[in-house]
Amino acid sequence: MSKNRVNIDWLVLPMLGALGVIGIWTLWSSMPGTNLPSPLKTWEVSKLYVVEPFEKRGELDQGILRFTWYSLVLVAKGYALAILIGTPLGFLLGLSKMFAKSFDPIIQVLRPVSPLAWLPLGLVLFERSEPAALFTIAVCAMWPTVLNTAVGVRSVPQDYINVARVLKLSRVKTLFKVLIPATMPYMFTGFRLSLGIAWLVIVAAEMLTGVPGVGGFLWQEYNSLIYEHIILCILTIGLVGFVLDRLMSLVEARFKSI
Amino acid sequence: MAFLELKHVSKGYRSNGTLTPVLRDIDLSIEQGEFVAIVGYSGSGKTTLISLIAGLIRPDIGSVTLDGAEIRGPSPERGIVFQNYSLLPWLTTYENVYLAVDQVFRNWSAAQKRAHTEKYIEMVNLLPAREKRPAELSGGMRQRVAVARALAADPRILLLDEPLSALDALTRATLQGEIAKIWDQDKKTMVLITNDVDEGILLSDRIIPLTHGPDATLGPAVPVEIPRPRDRKAINHDPHFKQTRHQVMDFLLGVGVKHRKTVTRKLHLPDIEPEDLSYGKPSPFSLFRRGPLRSKEFKKERVETET
Numbered sequence: 001m002s003k004n005r006v007n008i009d010w011l012v013l014p015m016l017g018a019l020g021v022i023g024i025w026t027l028w029s030s031m032p033g034t035n036l037p038s039p040l041k042t043w044e045v046s047k048l049y050v051v052e053p054f055e056k057r058g059e060l061d062q063g064i065l066r067f068t069w070y071s072l073v074l075v076a077k078g079y080a081l082a083i084l085i086g087t088p089l090g091f092l093l094g095l096s097k098m099f100a101k102s103f104d105p106i107i108q109v110l111r112p113v114s115p116l117a118w119l120p121l122g123l124v125l126f127e128r129s130e131p132a133a134l135f136t137i138a139v140c141a142m143w144p145t146v147l148n149t150a151v152g153v154r155s156v157p158q159d160y161i162n163v164a165r166v167l168k169l170s171r172v173k174t175l176f177k178v179l180i181p182a183t184m185p186y187m188f189t190g191f192r193l194s195l196g197i198a199w200l201v202i203v204a205a206e207m208l209t210g211v212p213g214v215g216g217f218l219w220q221e222y223n224s225l226i227y228e229h230i231i232l233c234i235l236t237i238g239l240v241g242f243v244l245d246r247l248m249s250l251v252e253a254r255f256k257s258i
Numbered sequence: 259m260a261f262l263e264l265k266h267v268s269k270g271y272r273s274n275g276t277l278t279p280v281l282r283d284i285d286l287s288i289e290q291g292e293f294v295a296i297v298g299y300s301g302s303g304k305t306t307l308i309s310l311i312a313g314l315i316r317p318d319i320g321s322v323t324l325d326g327a328e329i330r331g332p333s334p335e336r337g338i339v340f341q342n343y344s345l346l347p348w349l350t351t352y353e354n355v356y357l358a359v360d361q362v363f364r365n366w367s368a369a370q371k372r373a374h375t376e377k378y379i380e381m382v383n384l385l386p387a388r389e390k391r392p393a394e395l396s397g398g399m400r401q402r403v404a405v406a407r408a409l410a411a412d413p414r415i416l417l418l419d420e421p422l423s424a425l426d427a428l429t430r431a432t433l434q435g436e437i438a439k440i441w442d443q444d445k446k447t448m449v450l451i452t453n454d455v456d457e458g459i460l461l462s463d464r465i466i467p468l469t470h471g472p473d474a475t476l477g478p479a480v481p482v483e484i485p486r487p488r489d490r491k492a493i494n495h496d497p498h499f500k501q502t503r504h505q506v507m508d509f510l511l512g513v514g515v516k517h518r519k520t521v522t523r524k525l526h527l528p529d530i531e532p533e534d535l536s537y538g539k540p541s542p543f544s545l546f547r548r549g550p551l552r553s554k555e556f557k558k559e560r561v562e563t564e565t
Contacts, residue, residue: 160346162332162340162344163344165331166312166314166332166334166337166338167334167358167361168332168334178346182346182348
């Protein structure tokens with residue numbers, strides 16, 4: 001009985017939901033005067049890209065997973081940059097009241113700025129498209145890490161700090177033996193949110209710079225009027241983002257259980 | 259000069275510009291090897307007192323000295339066992355103790371440090387839980403790790419801040435026995451803060467009551483002259499135990515009552531004066547109408563205060 005219930009919750013209901021969406025999509029695409037391709041047509045046109053996901057037929061004509069891979073590599077670089085800058089910045093904000101008071105306002109102002117606004121500045125600064133894309137990803141994805149780390153550092157229990165004080169641990173030792181482990185769960189929440197944003201930014205960055213990847217492919221296919229591929233790209237981006245988030249929450253859960 | 263000395267120590271906490279006094283005029287001297295228990299109500303400033311001795315906070319007035327040297331900050335020579343264990347949850351039993359050993363005996367070899375750590379884990383009977391994290395241990399076991407960590411640093415004085423108050427009665431009794439045993443072996447100077455008078459008498463050489471806060475101060479010390487080892491079952495019938503208990507309890511309860519008294523004081527009335535309309539309802543034919551009574555006419559009130 002309960003097993004059936006689980007099957008319904010995890011399999012049947014999500015499938016019903018998906019079927020419903022596909023139904024609406026089919027209806028919409030069958031209306032006269034629309035350019036929206038039907039689900040079936042989307043599959044037919046995209047099939048080659050899905051069944052041969054790593055094929056490289058030309059610079060602008062590659063399997064969907066090959067494009068995704070390019071995007072993931074770019075995201076990994078930008079994300080690494082975001083974490084490398086964001087974590088120490090978060091620690092400084094959490095540890096020093098003076099630093100927090102000086103920089104909190106500017107962070108609050110920069111945080112809501114859209115990736116579309118950062119990218120041109122990146123191009124001005126670095127003059128080439130890939131560093132500009134990296135800059136955009138890092139600048140946009142950094143904030144959740146910065147803020148979560150800062151909150152984590154501020155909420156390290158006084159007891160742990162007292163332990164460090166009584167043992168007269170050096171500053172470096174206090175940082176590595178007490179502060180960083182105690183902040184770890186907060187940091188990983190920040191890392192997970194940051195990864196989500198980094199993946200969100202990649203599409204915009206690739207569209208504007210023309211760097212090859214799933215976002216670049218999407219924009220190029222829009223310009224070539226192959227609308228089916230737009231939908232293929234959207235689904236791919238969504239699925240990859242979902243998988244990344246799941247993976248990160250597994251890592252996060254491991255750190256929270258301690 | 260005594261080993262540990264507190265002279266005219268006062269401490270208050272400042273919040274929103276007002277100073278709340280916590281401890282006032284504390285004088286305490288403890289000899290080397292002595293076991294002193296300080297009992298008081300919760301919230302009477304016991305933890306503040308132990309933090310002062312530990313050096314985690316500095317007194318506003320007065321001085322705290324250990325062996326003649328002023329205490330200016332925390333140090334491993336004054337080991338402290340916190341009420342809430344304060345173990346680092348990401349470290350195992352062994353690692354928690356090793357952290358202290360590694361820090362205090364820096365020039366020892368790795369083997370020496372390891373042996374020393376294990377000796378203290380064994381002392382508190384935790385070798386089977388050596389590789390467990392605090393979350394996997396019971397409250398009593400956690401507190402044992404905390405005791406092992408404090409003792410492994412070989413402190414000159416051990417401060418116990420209500421170490422057993424979060425434990426159930428049975429575990430509590432066992433750990434009381436273990437603390438008594440450890441003191442017997444090491445003859446380390448110990449200061450136990452507790453809210454349990456019986457516990458204080460069972461373990462200490464001298465028991466000192468702390469008055470009700472805020473503005474708490476130490477009462478007269480009561481020496482506990484019961485021969486060791488003390489048997490927790492037999493002790494209940496010991497006349498000296500009963501007498502000591504009475505003395506401490508009388509003081510703790512007495513100061514609570516004595517300070518409660520009623521005073522008559524002048525009232526500062528607000529500008530808006532409520533009128534007592536029911537007073538002397540005037541007859542419509544009366545020539546001398548008495549208007550409603552203003553409450554300003556009562557100018558005194560009786561209140562119960564705690565001073």
